[in-house]
Amino acid sequence: MDFSPLLISCKIAFSSTLITFVLGIFAAWSVGRSKRARPILDALLSLPLVLPPTVVGFFLLMLFSRNAGFGNFLSAIGINPIFTWGGGVFAATVVSFPVMYRTTRGAFSQINSEILSAARTLGMSEFNIFTKIMIPVSLPGIAAATILSFARALGEFGATIMVAGNLPGKTQTMAVAIYTAMQGGNKTLAFKWVLIIFALSAIILLLMNIITERFSKRRTA
Numbered sequence: 001m002d003f004s005p006l007l008i009s010c011k012i013a014f015s016s017t018l019i020t021f022v023l024g025i026f027a028a029w030s031v032g033r034s035k036r037a038r039p040i041l042d043a044l045l046s047l048p049l050v051l052p053p054t055v056v057g058f059f060l061l062m063l064f065s066r067n068a069g070f071g072n073f074l075s076a077i078g079i080n081p082i083f084t085w086g087g088g089v090f091a092a093t094v095v096s097f098p099v100m101y102r103t104t105r106g107a108f109s110q111i112n113s114e115i116l117s118a119a120r121t122l123g124m125s126e127f128n129i130f131t132k133i134m135i136p137v138s139l140p141g142i143a144a145a146t147i148l149s150f151a152r153a154l155g156e157f158g159a160t161i162m163v164a165g166n167l168p169g170k171t172q173t174m175a176v177a178i179y180t181a182m183q184g185g186n187k188t189l190a191f192k193w194v195l196i197i198f199a200l201s202a203i204i205l206l207l208m209n210i211i212t213e214r215f216s217k218r219r220t221a
Contacts, residue, residue, distance in 0.1 A: 024100030049098035057162025088164035107141025
């Protein structure tokens with residue numbers, strides 16, 4: 001059994017999670033500070049969460065293909081995200097970003113506004129409030145968001161196969177490997193990959209519950 005899909009899936013999931021961790025927290029903070037544009041920004045940033053992954057993949061393919069304007073620009077500087085490992089990371093990032101963003105936004109919104117108002121009265125800058133108050137208080141939610149984003153990226157199929165393709169040993173993830181095995185009539189191999197993804201997903205959710213529970217105990221201690 002070739003375990004390259006497992007390694008590729010983990011590499012893509014880890015890479016995309018690092019990106020969504022930074023972008024998701026920053027976006028959650030920025031949108032939370034915006035009042036008039038908040039509904040529009042929130043809807044736009046959450047859109048990949050409700051769209052079918054294949055639709056997201058199609059838009060990304062049209063945007064970054066060599067025939068597109070932006071794709072031509074990237075090709076001119078030696079970057080081609082379509083049907084590459086980097087394309088898989090990009091697709092997983094776009095699909096998993098709303099999970100990180102919305103969960104973090106929810107964690108930030110639970111912070112007592114009186115604490116933030118008191119910090120502003122004492123002269124703290126918005127950046128210091130963000131780093132010294134909002135982040136520490138919201139750590140359980142941020143941890144849960146990070147783990148869920150990783151799980152979402154690990155099992156991504158639709159956008160990945162549209163953007164990164166199905167190249168064995170290069171871009172073939174576990175989800176794509178299941179599809180390929182079923183297309184080839186190899187149900188045994190497909191079932192093995194299903195069991196691996198199922199086990200990994202269960203471990204990830206268990207880890208999330210353990211981490212959030214420990215954070216909660218520390219806060220109440």
